């Protein structure tokens with residue numbers, strides 16, 4: 252099998268079916284003509300799961316809520332990065348995630364999830380799922396396997412553990428969660444009647460350098476808005492897994508109607524052609540930015556996978572699960588919110604915006620932006636403080652990124668000097 256990047260321009264598409272067009276056209280159609288009534292009948296039997304596919308049979312095109320060439324080509328190409336049997340693409344990361352949660356959790360079930368999870372996911376879990384009678388337990392990266400098992404047992408709902416849902420590396424601090432450990436927790440609470448599934452949101456690292464399925468996950472989810480889309484010009488999501496799991500996800504998607512449109516899929520097909528070159532450049536740039544930050548006197552602490560102490564247990568976990576430190580950095584600037592905001596407001600090239608994984612570098616302040624909804628206790632426990640800044644590194648020239656960060660940090664310096672000066676003059680006046 253060729254490498255995924257070699258197949259992103261051809262896999263799953265036959266030019267001869269589209270007038271020889273080298274690139275897939277946008278199949279902007281809601282419905283597809285059947286050649287015969289018998290053919291239409293056969294497609295519907297498969298779409299509704301009324302019988303199993305014959306070995307050589309493929310589900311034909313019916314209606315664009317169920318399938319569409321742009322959607323299918325995209326799904327086949329995404330499978331290559333994660334070595335998955337099947338993929339389903341959604342109109343947003345949140346619709347991918349909420350569809351998985353709705354399919355694998357029923358009232359009375361228990362969901363075990365890592366904290367922090369993405370704000371939208373957290374809201375869906377704690378407002379929607381709790382209201383329909385799903386029990387939930389959150390754990391943090393610092394908790395041991397035994398502690399997590401004890402929490403599940405104490406809850407009294409262990410026999411109904413239906414889903415373990417994790418985000419690793421955690422956003423924004425790059426803390427790691429052991430996927431194999433979560434697999435064994437899910438297995439421990441599985442029985443013949445009920446299997447506990449393991450889902451991993453792999454958005455933060457992206458598809459290139461980690462394979463959650465290979466470490467025992469049943470389901471991988473992405474916000475394709477981030478690295479996969481990569482240009483901050485669309486919203487989309489994806490779910491990957493084996494055929495049995497994915498047929499459940501796709502059936503629910505058919506009835507929720509939250510598949511991505513042909514146009515969004517077409518944009519994502521363009522994005523996939525450069526996924527690898529983009530992500531590699533982003534990771535190289537991140538490495539250089541970190542080298543600069545490490546030497547800077549205004550920086551307190553850097554949260555970046557490439558900075559994990561080689562003698563720590565976390566380092567082994569990092570090496571086991573990931574083949575690159577990625578392009579997401581968080582760092583603490585000396586001072587507090589005032590200094591952090593001064594820095595953010597002083598940047599000229601790097602944009603102040605949430606989201607991540609795109610060609611342009613984006614910076615934001617988790618404590619007052621993406622993670623503002625967390626309780627103060629949880630923020631303190633996972634290290635989201637007022638001086639923390641999250642940086643998603645893009646494909647710009649590293650020198651330009653570094654000089655922008657450098658002048659931003661100088662502006663902070665100045666501010667402190669000015670306030671020191673005015674303090675001094677105030678004091679002199681007093682004396």
Ligand SMILES: *Cc1c(COP(=O)(O)O)cnc(C)c1O
Nearest residue numbers: 343344345369454455474476487
């Ligand atoms: C952005 C994001 C989501 C939500 O995806 P949307 O495409 O915005 O709906 C989910 N999980 C993570 C980790 C994200 O970063």
